[in-house]
Amino acid sequence: MNKFKSxxxxxxxxxxxxxxxxxxxxxxxxxxxxxxxxFSDGDYDRDQGALLKDLKSxxxxxxxxxxxxxxxxxAEGVPGAxxxxxxxxxxxxxxxxxxxxxxxxKKLPATHSLHWSEPFxxxxxxxxAISASTASLLSEKRxxxxxxxxxxxxxxxxxxxxxxxxxxxxYSKVIEGLQPGQNLDDELSKELGFTPTLLAVRIMRPDVxxxxxxxxxxxxxxxxxxxxxxxxEALARAEHPETYPSAENDWKKAQSFxxxxxxxxxxxxxKDRAHQxxxxxxxxxxxxxxxVASFNPERTxxxxxxxxxxxxxxxxxxxxxxxxxxLKALYxxxxxxxxxxxxxxxxxxxxIPQAGFTGGCVFVIDPTTLSLRPRTLIGRVSLRSTQDVTLxxxxxxxxxxxxxxxxxxxSNQELPLGPLAGIYRSxxxxxxxxxLYLESPAGGAAGTEREKALATFEAMRRALTDVLLLQ
Numbered sequence: 001m002n003k004f005k006s007x008x009x010x011x012x013x014x015x016x017x018x019x020x021x022x023x024x025x026x027x028x029x030x031x032x033x034x035x036x037x038x039f040s041d042g043d044y045d046r047d048q049g050a051l052l053k054d055l056k057s058x059x060x061x062x063x064x065x066x067x068x069x070x071x072x073x074x075a076e077g078v079p080g081a082x083x084x085x086x087x088x089x090x091x092x093x094x095x096x097x098x099x100x101x102x103x104x105x106k107k108l109p110a111t112h113s114l115h116w117s118e119p120f121x122x123x124x125x126x127x128x129a130i131s132a133s134t135a136s137l138l139s140e141k142r143x144x145x146x147x148x149x150x151x152x153x154x155x156x157x158x159x160x161x162x163x164x165x166x167x168x169x170x171y172s173k174v175i176e177g178l179q180p181g182q183n184l185d186d187e188l189s190k191e192l193g194f195t196p197t198l199l200a201v202r203i204m205r206p207d208v209x210x211x212x213x214x215x216x217x218x219x220x221x222x223x224x225x226x227x228x229x230x231x232x233e234a235l236a237r238a239e240h241p242e243t244y245p246s247a248e249n250d251w252k253k254a255q256s257f258x259x260x261x262x263x264x265x266x267x268x269x270x271k272d273r274a275h276q277x278x279x280x281x282x283x284x285x286x287x288x289x290x291x292v293a294s295f296n297p298e299r300t301x302x303x304x305x306x307x308x309x310x311x312x313x314x315x316x317x318x319x320x321x322x323x324x325x326x327l328k329a330l331y332x333x334x335x336x337x338x339x340x341x342x343x344x345x346x347x348x349x350x351x352i353p354q355a356g357f358t359g360g361c362v363f364v365i366d367p368t369t370l371s372l373r374p375r376t377l378i379g380r381v382s383l384r385s386t387q388d389v390t391l392x393x394x395x396x397x398x399x400x401x402x403x404x405x406x407x408x409x410x411s412n413q414e415l416p417l418g419p420l421a422g423i424y425r426s427x428x429x430x431x432x433x434x435x436l437y438l439e440s441p442a443g444g445a446a447g448t449e450r451e452k453a454l455a456t457f458e459a460m461r462r463a464l465t466d467v468l469l470l471q
Contacts, residue, residue, distance in 0.1 A: 016194065062086075119288060152226065248301055362464070372391065403426075409423075
């Protein structure tokens with residue numbers, strides 16, 4: 001039944017379409033330049049399969065071309081079954097029609113830049129690569145068309161990709177606040193008034209006769225691919241337990257299906273195929289997209305469990321992105337049974353300075369002299385002495401031993417690096433063994449910057465507690 005235009009949900013989705021269609025999500029300019037050069041050289045006239053392969057390497061470009069071809073094909077009377085199939089539609093269009101779409105910069109989206117994207121947006125592209133590549137592999141193993149499996153996987157993700165770039169504040173708030181039992185699509189729907197799936201359908205579903213037997217057959221086939229895409233989407237979520245509370249169950253579901261359908265080497269085959277589809281992203285975004293060869297949900301879940309004992313996801317997400325990655329790498333090296341000197345040094349000499357702390361000291365209680373003794377210096381300490389301290393509460397380091405929360409001492413000194421604040425908190429939960437002291441440019445700031453500095457300090461303190469096996 002058709003909905004009236006006065007329906008609030010229809011008005012919301014119409015406004016969303018106006019908001020997302022022109023800016024789209026970022027095209028990889030390296031891929032676009034390559035495609036244009038190959039058009040100019042006549043490569044695609046000799047090998048049209050190469051055109052599909054190149055388009056598949058950039059998800060924004062691939063979906064944009066399909067969207068535009070739906071209008072071209074409709075105007076030229078293309079059968080509904082072809083319009084319903086992105087792969088067949090691209091084959092029908094051929095190089096000439098697609099070249100016409102991509103020739104004019106003014107007709108292409110330019111609002112977003114791949115290189116200025118946020119980490120959560122790049123993570124969306126990585127999830128798309130994993131889920132679509134998994135659907136492609138499973139399609140092949142089920143005697144279906146792997147190209148259609150891949151295309152279906154990318155098209156299913158378009159709603160989430162468009163929301164991630166065009167409603168970034170809302171999207172990041174939702175993914176940071178997901179709780180057990182919640183679903184990303186459902187939570188976005190509560191905020192937006194429509195689901196990402198509905199957005200994708202309104203954009204990518206052609207206006208065809210639904211009663212056409214050929215269209216009905218394509219729809220029946222898509223249902224088979226959708227089941228495989230769901231496995232790919234679960235596998236992609238499993239790599240991000242800090243974002244998706246369902247990650248462990250997603251991994252069990254995906255692993256079981258992949259093992260049954262593909263065999264024991266399934267994950268390696270997924271990585272190989274994802275690399276084929278995502279190597280342009282790996283090359284253009286080496287520091288953020290990551291190497292698909294490192295994809296290992298089982299290891300990621302194991303490391304996440306180790307970290308979650310002391311550093312919860314809410315705290316971790318407030319740390320700078322590079323610090324989150326460094327902490328995960330640190331925990332991957334820790335066995336939890338013995339103190340690793342290498343891990344301690346990496347935390348003290350690399351991760352803490354990387355987190356923005358300019359200096360600090362680890363003070364340890366010496367019961368024989370009733371003093372706090374500086375055990376380890378970090379960077380350059382500017383605001384206090386790092387000599388032995390008698391257990392006199394007049395000293396801030398000693399006072400921190402009896403406080404449940406961090407003690408922040410702001411400085412009015414004129415310093416070469418600008419204003420600093422000293423942050424103290426005791427080490428050890430069941431038994432206090434010392435104090436961690438760090439100096440931060442943001443510690444004395446106001447609002448969000450200060451909150452993030454304190455959250456990052458706490459993550460460093462908990463990591464040090466864990467790496468030293470303190471109780």
